[in-house]
Amino acid sequence: MKSMLPSTRGLVVLAAVLAALPLVLPNSFYMDVAVRIAINAIVVIALNLLMGYTGQISLGHAGFFGIGAYASAILTARFGLPPVLALLAGAVAAGLLALLLARPVLRLKGHTLAMATLGMGIIISIVITNEVAYTGGPDGTSVPGFTLGAWSIDGESAWYAVVSVLLLATAWGSLNLINSPIGRALQAIHGSEIAARVAGVDVTRYKVKVFVLSAVVASLAGSINAHYVGFVTPGVASFFHSIELVTMVVVGGMASVFGSIVGAALLTLLPQVLSQFEGWETVIYGVILAVTMIFMPRGLVPTLAARWRPARAATPIAALQLKPEGE
Amino acid sequence: MLQIENLSKSFGGLKAVQDVSFAVKQGSIHSVIGPNGAGKTTLFNLITGVYVPTSGKILFEGVDVSGMPPDELARRGMSRTFQNLQVCMNMSAIDNVMVGAHLRLSQNLLGALLRIPSLRHSEKACRDEAAELMHFVGVGKYVDAAASQMSYGALKRLEIARALAARPKILLLDEPAAGLNHTETAEIEALIRKVADSGVTVVLVEHDMKLVMNLSDQLLVLDYGKKLAEGTADQVRANPDVIAAYLGAAA
Numbered sequence: 362m363k364s365m366l367p368s369t370r371g372l373v374v375l376a377a378v379l380a381a382l383p384l385v386l387p388n389s390f391y392m393d394v395a396v397r398i399a400i401n402a403i404v405v406i407a408l409n410l411l412m413g414y415t416g417q418i419s420l421g422h423a424g425f426f427g428i429g430a431y432a433s434a435i436l437t438a439r440f441g442l443p444p445v446l447a448l449l450a451g452a453v454a455a456g457l458l459a460l461l462l463a464r465p466v467l468r469l470k471g472h473t474l475a476m477a478t479l480g481m482g483i484i485i486s487i488v489i490t491n492e493v494a495y496t497g498g499p500d501g502t503s504v505p506g507f508t509l510g511a512w513s514i515d516g517e518s519a520w521y522a523v524v525s526v527l528l529l530a531t532a533w534g535s536l537n538l539i540n541s542p543i544g545r546a547l548q549a550i551h552g553s554e555i556a557a558r559v560a561g562v563d564v565t566r567y568k569v570k571v572f573v574l575s576a577v578v579a580s581l582a583g584s585i586n587a588h589y590v591g592f593v594t595p596g597v598a599s600f601f602h603s604i605e606l607v608t609m610v611v612v613g614g615m616a617s618v619f620g621s622i623v624g625a626a627l628l629t630l631l632p633q634v635l636s637q638f639e640g641w642e643t644v645i646y647g648v649i650l651a652v653t654m655i656f657m658p659r660g661l662v663p664t665l666a667a668r669w670r671p672a673r674a675a676t677p678i679a680a681l682q683l684k685p686e687g688e
Numbered sequence: 689m690l691q692i693e694n695l696s697k698s699f700g701g702l703k704a705v706q707d708v709s710f711a712v713k714q715g716s717i718h719s720v721i722g723p724n725g726a727g728k729t730t731l732f733n734l735i736t737g738v739y740v741p742t743s744g745k746i747l748f749e750g751v752d753v754s755g756m757p758p759d760e761l762a763r764r765g766m767s768r769t770f771q772n773l774q775v776c777m778n779m780s781a782i783d784n785v786m787v788g789a790h791l792r793l794s795q796n797l798l799g800a801l802l803r804i805p806s807l808r809h810s811e812k813a814c815r816d817e818a819a820e821l822m823h824f825v826g827v828g829k830y831v832d833a834a835a836s837q838m839s840y841g842a843l844k845r846l847e848i849a850r851a852l853a854a855r856p857k858i859l860l861l862d863e864p865a866a867g868l869n870h871t872e873t874a875e876i877e878a879l880i881r882k883v884a885d886s887g888v889t890v891v892l893v894e895h896d897m898k899l900v901m902n903l904s905d906q907l908l909v910l911d912y913g914k915k916l917a918e919g920t921a922d923q924v925r926a927n928p929d930v931i932a933a934y935l936g937a938a939a
Contacts, residue, residue, distance in 0.1 A: 458849075537800060538801050545779070556850075560787045
């Protein structure tokens with residue numbers, strides 16, 4: 362129970378921030394940014410389960426995001442499917458693809474998943490660009506609004522409410538998972554694969570499980586994003602977007618759910634803020650990332666959390682110093 | 689309980705373990721000793737499924753388990769610790785111990801995501817048991833600590849706690865006293881005795897002769913991957929081959 366408190370407290374703070382933001386944000390432009398941040402944060406949390414907690418890198422997560430986005434776009438606009446069914450179809454497709462890819466690849470040691478997902482992401486991106494008849498090619502295609510029976514999501518405020526709830530649910534579910542036997546097994550795989558195996562963890566199965574889960578969540582977020590924006594372009598599935606997602610995980614903090622949200626927020630905001638430095642924004646962006654990584658290699662949230670809680674770390678360290686080590 | 693028959697393992701041309709046979713009785717403490725490079729750790733890795741034997745058989749409770757992966761062996765009641773520590777430094781100390789109980793806990797993904805009440809209860813019980821185990825092995829003061837905050841000696845005990853959390857029938861300890869001072873070694877000796885008294889069969893690889901001689905019911909001496917001798921502590925101590933291997937052939 363004691364160890365549950367920090368994550369519960371974090372969820373309460375997150376809920377409060379999400380509830381308070383609409384009161385503070387001056388206009389719908391900021392609401393739009395907030396919605397984009399929340400959607401990104403959902404994907405980044407899912408990616409962090411894979412990267413930060415389990416230690417497996419995916420360089421193709423935008424591909425799964427793209428599958429969701431285009432499944433929703435194509436199935437609703439061209440085949441007249443209800444948005445919910447299209448969203449679920451995208452999620453199933455992304456999950457199956459992840460399963461097919463991961464099963465053989467994750468049996469192998471090393472960073473094979475990074476290479477495989479890199480290739481997969483690029484292939485998805487090429488298919489989307491070339492299948493002009495369905496996807497609209499490089500020009501993209503429009504997506505109808507999200508409706509469920511008679512209910513539809515209209516306007517920034519309604520979308521904000523929906524994605525806030527989804528973000529909270531994702532954070533809550535992820536924290537639950539991390540603090541479960543499965544979550545410990547995933548972290549043990551990261552910490553010492555051999556120790557995990559000796560403890561009875563079927564390492565390959567767990568890696569596949571978290572990869573599929575992560576891909577499904579990315580696809581769902583892609584669908585939501587497509588309906589929200591009302592338009593999809595191949596950019597959502599691009600390699601650059603995959604790298605952006607990885608960067609959000611790393612800057613916010615590996616193995617930190619709240620770090621994922623901060624990372625998503627920061628890297629979604631930064632380009633907006635930097636756009637006034639015409640032509641130099643990419644350079645400044647790069648410098649900020651480099652400096653963050655040099656001074657906070659564990660990412661923003663874990664580093665700051667450790668700094669603000671020195672009292673908790675002090676006791677065991679003091680105990681260590683009293684104990685003579687070795688001979 | 690554990691029977692090794694003509695076990696061999698080669699790495700390319702190097703025969704790390706050659707035609708080794710021995711049997712471990714239930715409830716006993718069985719030690720494997722030998723000079724550096726004698727193949728002790730390789731033998732351990734073969735028994736625990738980390739390596740696949742080139743030839744020979746490993747029978748665990750009468751079942752041929754040779755070549756089975758470690759997680760399958762864990763399911764059958766085998767647990768081990770490592771010579772070079774394998775503690776997950778990204779986790780808290782108690783979570784490390786709880787990983788040991790993995791197979792006894794629910795592995796339902798949906799239940800985990802929703803944190804269903806039954807999971808909440810089993811987690812609480814597991815956490816309490818893990819804390820108890822940490823006290824049992826003598827690292828109780830680290831219950832709220834991160835693994836990265838623990839000393840080397842404490843981490844060795846934490847590994848034993850993790851192995852015990854699986855409630856194993858047989859526990860293989862790979863050099864539990866390596867890198868420890870005399871006081872700590874004596875404490876580890878007492879701990880191993882406690883573990884064995886609780887009904888767990890112990891197989892031990894160790895360099896510290898005092899510890900080995902004090903604890904072992906049976907000893908197996910390896911040299912250059914081959915079985916050199918076996919028997920009780922007194923029998924092994926009196927064996928001229930063993931003396932030659934340890935002190936040089938001239939002796």
